Amino acid sequence: MPSSIIALNDVNAGYGKFQVLFGVSMAADYREITVIVGPNGSGKSTLLRTIFGLTSIYSGEVIFKNINITSKKPHEIAKLGIAYLPQLENVFLNLTVKENILLATYIHEGETMDIEEAIGLFPQLKALFERKASTLSGGERQMLAMTMALLRKPSLMLLDEPTANMAPKIAKLIFEKIIELKENYNIPVILVEQNAKKALEIGDKAYLLVAGRKIFEGLPQELLEKPDLTKVYLGID
Numbered sequence: 001m002p003s004s005i006i007a008l009n010d011v012n013a014g015y016g017k018f019q020v021l022f023g024v025s026m027a028a029d030y031r032e033i034t035v036i037v038g039p040n041g042s043g044k045s046t047l048l049r050t051i052f053g054l055t056s057i058y059s060g061e062v063i064f065k066n067i068n069i070t071s072k073k074p075h076e077i078a079k080l081g082i083a084y085l086p087q088l089e090n091v092f093l094n095l096t097v098k099e100n101i102l103l104a105t106y107i108h109e110g111e112t113m114d115i116e117e118a119i120g121l122f123p124q125l126k127a128l129f130e131r132k133a134s135t136l137s138g139g140e141r142q143m144l145a146m147t148m149a150l151l152r153k154p155s156l157m158l159l160d161e162p163t164a165n166m167a168p169k170i171a172k173l174i175f176e177k178i179i180e181l182k183e184n185y186n187i188p189v190i191l192v193e194q195n196a197k198k199a200l201e202i203g204d205k206a207y208l209l210v211a212g213r214k215i216f217e218g219l220p221q222e223l224l225e226k227p228d229l230t231k232v233y234l235g236i237d
């Protein structure tokens with residue numbers, strides 16, 4: 001088994017003619033949390049969308065488990081086992097928690113995880129089953145979205161700022177659960193975070209994107225030891 005579950009090779013991508021990513025190469029390994037950090041507007045979300053087939057790729061390639069997915073459509077990529085959680089609009093607001101969970105299993109083509117097993121990640125959702133998703137807090141909504149993704153038994157999860165605008169206590173819980181995804185559910189994660197310090201603390205590997213270019217790749221600890229980068233680009237002192 002190769003160590004990388006996914007690799008981007010020299011990817012140039014953007015929206016229509018507006019190029020955002022410039023020659024980005026990266027890899028995420030099985031059993032690892034790969035963290036992508038960088039200032040606002042540096043292309044972090046675009047990188048996840050590029051993996052999921054939601055941007056225009058001008059050149060380069062995206063290889064997932066030895067399959068070239070560069071020109072595949074999002075639903076094909078989902079079917080191959082990649083779950084993508086955008087920062088917003090990741091649950092159906094007009095449905096209850098339970099309906100969201102059931103829907104996640106119905107609309108998935110392929111095997112799904114047992115609901116009890118998936119709920120094990122966030123057992124607190126059980127008490128919220130009858131609540132409309134629109135009435136949930138940001139943290140609860142994120143828990144629901146992660147559970148819905150988990151139900152599809154993905155082999156890779158892409159999380160875009162799962163702790164954005166959350167109280168530190170909830171953010172801490174979400175970070176713990178990302179570790180649990182890796183360790184208990186065996187799901188590698190590519191994590192995009194504004195909350196760079198915390199993300200780097202739980203990451204196994206880190207990439208720093210600035211203006212659509214990769215300017216650091218290595219161990220999170222190595223990045224944290226480069227104040228010239230972390231101060232300027234991540235606001236870490």
Ligand SMILES: Nc1ncnc2c1ncn2[C@@H]1O[C@H](COP(=O)(O)OP(=O)(O)O)[C@@H](O)[C@H]1O
Nearest residue numbers: 015018020038039040041042043044045046047
């Ligand atoms: N759907 C879109 N259409 C056109 N440009 C976009 C779109 N989404 C993001 N952009 C642009 O791409 C650049 C990178 O954005 P983004 O990937 O969201 O950065 P980040 O997630 O690092 O904050 C920004 O200049 C942004 O304005």
Ligand SMILES: [Mg+2]
Nearest residue numbers: 044045046160
């Ligand atoms: Mg973003």
